[in-house]
Amino acid sequence: MPNWVTWSNFVNLLLIVPGWIAFLITVRKAWLERTLLEFTLQATSVEADEDDERTDRYVDDVAVVPALRIGVTNNGSRPITTLQYECVFTFQSKGQKRGQSKSTAPAGMKIGQGDHCCGLLRVFSTTIEIVSACVIDTTGKRWSVPSRKLRKFNARDVKQLYWK
Numbered sequence: 001m002p003n004w005v006t007w008s009n010f011v012n013l014l015l016i017v018p019g020w021i022a023f024l025i026t027v028r029k030a031w032l033e034r035t036l037l038e039f040t041l042q043a044t045s046v047e048a049d050e051d052d053e054r055t056d057r058y059v060d061d062v063a064v065v066p067a068l069r070i071g072v073t074n075n076g077s078r079p080i081t082t083l084q085y086e087c088v089f090t091f092q093s094k095g096q097k098r099g100q101s102k103s104t105a106p107a108g109m110k111i112g113q114g115d116h117c118c119g120l121l122r123v124f125s126t127t128i129e130i131v132s133a134c135v136i137d138t139t140g141k142r143w144s145v146p147s148r149k150l151r152k153f154n155a156r157d158v159k160q161l162y163w164k
Helices: 007-032 147-156
Strands: 037-047 062-074 080-092 098-111 116-122 127-137 142-144
Touching: 037 116, 037 127, 037 147, 062 080, 062 098, 062 127, 080 116, 098 116, 098 127, 127 147
Parallel strands: none
Antiparallel strands: 037 062, 062 116, 080 098, 080 127, 127 142
16 A cells, blocks of 8 residues: 555545535536626617718608617526617728727616617718627626627628618
8 A cells, every 4th residue: 555545645635625526516606607698780770860960861751870789688697787888880981081989878777587688879871890899787897799790790781881
């Protein structure tokens, strides 16, 4: 029998194993109870305000401007309360110069497990690319739309946001 197998080493082993088991159970519980947000992006249009840029697009004799709809679904078991939606995008001005701007919209909705909410963000009519989009909760944490989803939206749907 090896020298390290003694009664004193066995007692130490009995003290360490339950600690590691408790640690692993705690980590697993925290992992399973986390918030999991799923985002959807869609190009749409909203009714124009007096403050909005002049538009030539009308739906049922109502002036509309382009908008980005961000949908958020909580697939995790921990709820969050959204504070606002935020979107950063690049646009092309009339002088063919590129610029970057940010659009925000208030939210203020609690999203529990399986719940869904959405926000509409106005964008310029010459939007070239959505750089980032996120939801900010009441604790100040930014939940960003995954870059893969933004790339897919920019490649496929961003042209629906602008008109000539």
